[in-house]
Each structure stands twice: as structure tokens, then as C-alpha cells.
Amino acid sequence: MAGRIKDEDVATVKEKVHLDELVGDHVALRRAGSGSLKGLCPFHDEKSPSFQVRPAVGLWHCFGCDEGGDAIAFVMKIDHLGFSDAVERLAARVGVQLRYDETPGGRGGAPRQPVGQRQRLVDANAASAQWYAEQLMTPDAGEARTLLAERGFDRAAAEHFGVGYSPRGGEELLRHLRGRGFTEEELMVSGLAGRNSQGRVYDRFRGRLMWPIRDVTGDVVGFGARRLYDDDRIEAKYLNTSETPLYKKSQVLYGVDLAKRDIARERRLVVVEGYTDVMAAHLAGVTTAVATCGTAFGDDHARTARRLIGDVTATGEIIFTFDGDSAGQKAAMRAFASDQQFVARTFVAVEPSGKDPCDLRQAEGDAAVRALVDRRVPLFEFAIRSTFAQFDLDTEEGRLAGLDAAAPIVASIKDRELRYRYAVNLDRWLGFLDEAFVVARVARASRSDGAQQLASRSSQTRVDADDPVATTERFALACALQVPDHVGAQVDTLGDDAFTVPAHRVVHESIMAVGGATGRTGAELVAAVREAAPSAVEQLVTRLAVMDLPAGEKDLPRFAVGMVAKVAEVEANRTVMDAKRRLGRLDREQEPDAWTDAFSKLMDAERHQRAVRERATGTP
Structure with missing residues (x-):
């Protein structure tokens, strides 16, 4: 990542953005209770x-797919952007000039490019493309050509993908871009130019077939260049733009600008x-390829x-x-190991x-490419x-030995039913004909500290929507977050164990950790x-902050x-x-002092119980 936008500027952007207007550009919203708007996700x-x-609290949440967050999170998801790019887009929307932390070691470990430079680099890349x-x-x-x-690509295909050619001379692009007002420093930073040992600036790409690489917004952030001539001084078949403030090879996906809508739809x-x-792939009809x-x-x-998919792993x-070949199999295994989410x-x-x-398309036609994908x-x-x-x-x-090597792979499957089915398949594939033995072997591989921690964390955030106690706790926390001016003092006097649902208890602990609810706006x-x-309950906090409360504005204080x-x-x-x-565990005759102390505490507890009950029922 590039450098870090100053925290106070991020806060200013969030403060100035009208969330209802921002979301309203994409969703038809209608009023839904006190201070809330609702629409189709x-x-x-x-x-x-x-x-x-x-x-009022600057948050949105979908109770269907459980996505939620603030204005920045919405732009990140709707436009498929990273955090910094989303902030910059919102800043442009509301007219905030951003400042960047230029201290080395900030977010990403490098200073951010000066304000306005990113657009200059984008413009230079666009002009080059x-x-x-x-x-x-x-x-x-x-x-x-x-x-x-x-390879089966005509002029129309080249134009659709923006394919180009870099002349062999070495200074043609430089002259063109200088004429457009770009400086040598900008061209060096963008990766379009290099400098030799004598200090002469030259075109980085020379005598190559060129592919513009765009980000999800369609901005050209770099280039891929294919070797054409045997006398090319750079022997690498493919040469890509070096790391720049725009181009991070670990993040970009070629073709994403053309594919993103179909990826989201399909x-x-x-x-x-x-x-x-x-x-x-695209020309064959597989328009989600990158x-x-x-x-x-x-x-x-x-x-x-x-x-891009929408993080709906159950259907995506x-x-x-x-x-x-073996290299392809190794690549697939690297993909398997890269992300288990x-x-x-x-x-x-x-x-x-x-x-x-x-x-494949050249040899067997478009249908063969589609069939390859379908045979997944x-x-x-x-x-x-x-x-x-x-x-x-x-x-x-x-x-x-094969079973013992494969069992950890099966054990890593999160879905219990799917894990069991693969364990059964293991028995069939290996030919043991002893399903119970294989399933037990996989179960043994599943028993790890990491799995236990995952299960523990899951139990901490699970909430039973049908439990009346859980429902009461949920409404109480929602009231605390949405209308602390009505119940802040009450919330702050609740004990550490007032909430029985573990996730609710963590939310209450977080309220107390920031100094309580008293004297704050929602x-x-x-x-x-x-x-x-904690990240495990962050979405729960968002849900509580935006959920409907079954009371109108007039009745809301009493309800809360x-x-x-x-x-x-x-x-x-x-x-x-x-x-x-x-x-009851104490003997009054044998332990008079302890019994008296316990009795006094019981009397105090019952007095407190009566007072609390009167507040709960509204009786004087």
C-alpha cells in the first residue's frame, strides 16, 4: 500500500459525507422508523x-447478507476499492483536500505520494495507453500484429482490450509525453521511463506488444509487455511495470475492469x-476471466x-x-494454500x-474454452x-501414507457436512472399504488448537434470535448505542455479568472500555x-446501531x-x-458472623431487586 491518510482527514470525510445521499445513488431508500431508512440490498x-x-450514526447494515459498515466501507464494497482509494473518492465528492502522513514506517511502511500526484500518474498512464x-x-x-x-485476435479484439505497441527507438513515448506536459520525474515514478548509468532517461518499454493493466475503476495503473524481437536486450518474455504508487503486482488483476460486473452478477x-x-476467455464467452x-x-x-464476488462463499x-503439467499442478496447490477463507x-x-x-481456443474453438471451465x-x-x-x-x-497426508486437507474444511462427505470419498478413492476407520482418521486430524479456538470464537458471537432473554439484551444494547441520552446512566451501572449472551457481554464491555454511554450522542x-x-463483534455493533426499535419517537424513551x-x-x-x-450453605449457630454478613447482603440484594423491578415495570 502507499502511505497513510491522516486520521483527522479521514474523520472529516466521514463527517461531511451524507450517507443517505451516498447510498441513495445506488439504492432506493424509504423511511423505516425513527431516524432509519430502508431499501433493497x-x-x-x-x-x-x-x-x-x-x-445519524453514519452506518448501514444488511440484515439479509450481514454486510455493514460506514460510508467508506460502502464505497469499498460497491466500487471494489481499497481503503485509501475509497477515502480519496469520498474526499473528492465532499470537497475535502486530503493530507498524507509522510513519516516512513506509516501504514504500508512508505510515505504517500504528494496530494494530486496520483491523478498525474493516472493521466500519464492513460495517455501512454x-x-x-x-x-x-x-x-x-x-x-x-x-x-x-x-493467436486468433483481430483488430477489433485488440481495440477492445486496448492492446498496443511500443516502438523500438527508446525515446518516442518520452517525446510524446513531454509534449503533453509531463515531467521526467513523473514518468520515472510512473514506471514508464528509466534512467541509465549516464543519467539519460529512456522509454522503459521498447519493441514490445503492450497490454494496459487497469484497476477496478478503469484507471490504467501499469502495463504488461511481451517480447517480440530476438535482439531485445531484455531477455524476459514478459516485462511488467515495476512497483509504483499506482501499480502493486500483488494486488492487481488484469481484465478486472472488463470482468467486474459479470463477476458480481454471476x-x-x-x-x-x-x-x-x-x-x-472473454472472446469465447467466459467474461469473468482475469x-x-x-x-x-x-x-x-x-x-x-x-x-468482486460479494464474499458470498456459499454461492460464489x-x-x-x-x-x-507438473508446473500447473504446483500452481494449483499454491492457490489451495494461499487462502482457506x-x-x-x-x-x-x-x-x-x-x-x-x-x-485451446485456436485449436478447438470457443466452445472448448467454455467446456474447460464447466469441467471444473x-x-x-x-x-x-x-x-x-x-x-x-x-x-x-x-x-x-496417502490417507495420513490427505487427512489434514479434509480436516481443514470448515463445513462439517462437506468435511464428512470428503472423508467418505477418501475411503472410496483409497480403497480401504472401511469408512469408519477413515472418518476417525480425519476426525483425529481435526482436533487441533486452531480448530478449537475457531469453535470457541464462533460460540462467542452466536446469538439465538428466538431466546427472549437474548432479545431483551439485544434491544437494550441497541437502545444504549442509538439513544444513550435516555439510558446512558443505567447502562453504565450494569455489572460485568449483566448480559448472558457472550457476544452481548463483549459489546457491553466495549461500551465500558470507551468510558461508558453517559454524556455521549449516539x-x-x-x-x-x-x-x-474486537473484530469478532464489530458487525454485531453495526447491526445494533442501525436496527429498528419497536417504538415511535414519543414512546422511545420509555421503551429504552x-x-x-x-x-x-x-x-x-x-x-x-x-x-x-x-x-443456605451457612450454619447460623456455628458461623454467626458469616451468616449475619450473608444475610445483610441478601437484604441489600433484595432491596436492589425491588427497585430495579419497579423501573422495569414502570410502577412507582
């Missing part, structure tokens, strides 16, 4: 509106290995993929296409003949079968609690006081019961 298909916006495309039609670009034609992303493969740019598919790519698909819906499409999508197999199955290849499965020893309290709360009082009443009842149990 833009991130998943639904017939009844479950997407809620609460402008247009110029390269124009050069493709010149007499000197014959080799480039021949290579495209040999909830499918196809990862191929090169620029011509993306072109072939490619990494000179690097393996990694964690940053995975995060981008999840955003990520399909990797690899050659059928969506691996249950990840597939591999391998062409046994070894042809990539571009070669789950990545789990591919990983397991690839593991088997290391062992001699014709022997008992080899089958047992917006102030929600912002502070979202910052302080009543909900918090009921939580206090349950806590007071527990305190009385604990005091009674302690008193």
Missing part, C-alpha cells in the same frame, strides 16, 4: 428490503495465467476476489485454470492436453488427488465502540428505559439467588 438479491441506513494503441497500426508494428493474428471469477488467456500480472495468486488477490465460485467454493479447471485457454473440479478434490500422486496406492503402506458512542470492539431495566432486573434476580444460596 445492492450486494445480494432479495425481494423484501433488509438493507438499513441510519444517517492511447499512444501505444495508436502505434499498433503503424508499419513498424508488423511483428506485433502478426503475433496477435497467430458470482464467479475465473483465474487464467496470462493476458492472451484473458482475451481468449489474470495475475507476473506473480502467483496471493492473499491480496484473494481479498480482491472476495470483494473461484475457478483456477492451470496447465495439466473461500476454499470450499474454489475449483480447478485443468486441460489434460496442456493447452492454455488461448491455445473442487479444489479440495484436486488437492487431495494431487497428494495421492506421491504415494504407491497399490500397497497398504502407500494407501495409509454517533459518538457508536464510533468509539466500533473502534474499540424499560429494556435496560429488564436486563438489570435479570442481573438483580441472579444476585438475589446467589445470595440465598450462600446463606
Whole structure:
């Protein structure tokens, strides 16, 4: 990442953005209770509106797909942007000039480029892409046009993908861009130019077929360049833009600008290995294809993929296409290891003949490319079968070794039913004919500290919506966050164990950790609690902050006081019961002092219980 936007500027942007207007650009909103707006979620298909916006606290949440956050989170998701780019887009919307932390070691470990420089670099890249495309039609670009034609791409295909040509001279682009007002420093920073040992500036790309690489917004952030001539001083077949403030190879996906809408609609992303493969796939009808740019598919790519798909792993698909040779299998295994967050819906499409999508389209036509994708197999199955290849499965020893190697892969599957089905498949694939033995072997591999921690964390955030106590606690916390001016003092006097649902207890602890609810507005309290709360309950805080309260503005104070009082009443009842149990364990004759102390505490607890009950019922 680049440098860090100053925190106070981020806060100013969030303060100035009208969330209802921002969301309203994408969603038709209607009033839904006190201070809330509701509409159909833009991130998943639904017939009844479950997407809620609460402008007063600057938050939105969908109760259908459980997505939520602030204005920045909305722009990140709707436009498939990273944090900094989303802030910059909002800043431009509301007229805030951003400042950047130029202290080395800030976010990303490097200072941010000066304000305005990013746009200059984007403009330089855009001008270069247009110029390269124009050069493709010149007499000197014959080799480039021949290579495209040999791979089945005509002029229309080249224009659709913006393919171009960089002349061999070494200074042609420099002269063109200088004439457009760009400085040598800007061209060096953008990666379009280099400087030799004598200090002479030259075109970085010379005599190559050029592909503009765009981000999800359509801005050209870099280039991929394919070698054409045997006397090219740079022997690498493909040369990409070096790391720049715009271009991070671990984050960009070639073709994403063309594919993103179909990816979001189909909830499918196809990862191929090169620029011509993306072109072939799109022209064959696989319009969700993208490619990494000179690097393996990694964690940053995975995060981008999840955003593009909508992070709906139950229905979304990520399909990797690899050659059928050993290198392709290794690439698939790297993809399997790179990100376990969506691996249950990840597939591999391998062409046994070894042809990539571009070669396959040339040899067998568009239908063959589509069929390759349709023949996908789950990545789990591919990983397991690839593991088997290391062992001699014709022997008992080899089958047992294969089982022990594959069991951890099966054990890593998060879905319990899917994990069981793969365990059963293991038995069938290995030929043990002893299903119970294989399932037990997988279960043993599942028993790890990490799995136990995951289960523990899950139990901490699970809430039973039908439990009346949980419902009361949920409304009480929602009131605390939305209208602390009515119940702040009450909330702050609740004990550490007032909330019985673990996730609710964590939210209350977070409220107390920021100094309590007394004397704060709802917006102030929600912002502070979202910052302080553990990530496991951050979305719960958002849901509570935007959820509907079953009371109009006139009745809201009484409702809020009543909900918090009921939580206090349950806590007071527990305190009385604990005091009674302690008193019952004591012998008045044998332990008079302890009995007197316990009796006094019981009397105090019962007085507190009566007072709390009166508040809960509204009786004088």
C-alpha cells in the first residue's frame, strides 16, 4: 500500500459525507422508523428490503447478507476499492483536500505520494495507453500484429482490450509525453521511463506488444509487455511495470475492469495465467476471466476476489485454470494454500492436453474454452488427488501414507457436512472399504488448537434470535448505542455479568472500555465502540446501531428505559439467588458472623431487586 491518510482527514470525510445521499445513488431508500431508512440490498438479491441506513450514526447494515459498515466501507464494497482509494473518492465528492502522513514506517511502511500526484500518474498512464494503441497500426508494428493474428485476435479484439505497441527507438513515448506536459520525474515514478548509468532517461518499454493493466475503476495503473524481437536486450518474455504508487503486482488483476460486473452478477471469477488467456476467455464467452500480472495468486488477490464476488462463499465460485503439467499442478496447490477463507467454493479447471485457454481456443474453438471451465473440479478434490500422486496406492503402506497426508486437507474444511462427505470419498478413492476407520482418521486430524479456538470464537458471537432473554439484551444494547441520552446512566451501572449472551457481554464491555454511554450522542458512542470492539463483534455493533426499535419517537424513551431495566432486573434476580444460596450453605449457630454478613447482603440484594423491578415495570 502507499502511505497513510491522516486520521483527522479521514474523520472529516466521514463527517461531511451524507450517507443517505451516498447510498441513495445506488439504492432506493424509504423511511423505516425513527431516524432509519430502508431499501433493497445492492450486494445480494432479495425481494423484501433488509438493507438499513441510519444517517445519524453514519452506518448501514444488511440484515439479509450481514454486510455493514460506514460510508467508506460502502464505497469499498460497491466500487471494489481499497481503503485509501475509497477515502480519496469520498474526499473528492465532499470537497475535502486530503493530507498524507509522510513519516516512513506509516501504514504500508512508505510515505504517500504528494496530494494530486496520483491523478498525474493516472493521466500519464492513460495517455501512454492511447499512444501505444495508436502505434499498433503503424508499419513498424508488423511483428506485433502478426503475433496477435497467430493467436486468433483481430483488430477489433485488440481495440477492445486496448492492446498496443511500443516502438523500438527508446525515446518516442518520452517525446510524446513531454509534449503533453509531463515531467521526467513523473514518468520515472510512473514506471514508464528509466534512467541509465549516464543519467539519460529512456522509454522503459521498447519493441514490445503492450497490454494496459487497469484497476477496478478503469484507471490504467501499469502495463504488461511481451517480447517480440530476438535482439531485445531484455531477455524476459514478459516485462511488467515495476512497483509504483499506482501499480502493486500483488494486488492487481488484469481484465478486472472488463470482468467486474459479470463477476458480481454471476458470482464467479475465473483465474487464467496470462493476458492472451484473458482475451481468449472473454472472446469465447467466459467474461469473468482475469489474470495475475507476473506473480502467483496471493492473499491480496484473494481479498480482491472476495470483494468482486460479494464474499458470498456459499454461492460464489473461484475457478483456477492451470496447465495439466507438473508446473500447473504446483500452481494449483499454491492457490489451495494461499487462502482457506473461500476454499470450499474454489475449483480447478485443468486441460489434460496442456493447452492454455488461448491455445485451446485456436485449436478447438470457443466452445472448448467454455467446456474447460464447466469441467471444473473442487479444489479440495484436486488437492487431495494431487497428494495421492506421491504415494504407491497399490500397497497398504502407500494407501495409509496417502490417507495420513490427505487427512489434514479434509480436516481443514470448515463445513462439517462437506468435511464428512470428503472423508467418505477418501475411503472410496483409497480403497480401504472401511469408512469408519477413515472418518476417525480425519476426525483425529481435526482436533487441533486452531480448530478449537475457531469453535470457541464462533460460540462467542452466536446469538439465538428466538431466546427472549437474548432479545431483551439485544434491544437494550441497541437502545444504549442509538439513544444513550435516555439510558446512558443505567447502562453504565450494569455489572460485568449483566448480559448472558457472550457476544452481548463483549459489546457491553466495549461500551465500558470507551468510558461508558453517559454524556455521549449516539454517533459518538457508536464510533468509539466500533473502534474499540474486537473484530469478532464489530458487525454485531453495526447491526445494533442501525436496527429498528419497536417504538415511535414519543414512546422511545420509555421503551429504552424499560429494556435496560429488564436486563438489570435479570442481573438483580441472579444476585438475589446467589445470595440465598450462600446463606443456605451457612450454619447460623456455628458461623454467626458469616451468616449475619450473608444475610445483610441478601437484604441489600433484595432491596436492589425491588427497585430495579419497579423501573422495569414502570410502577412507582
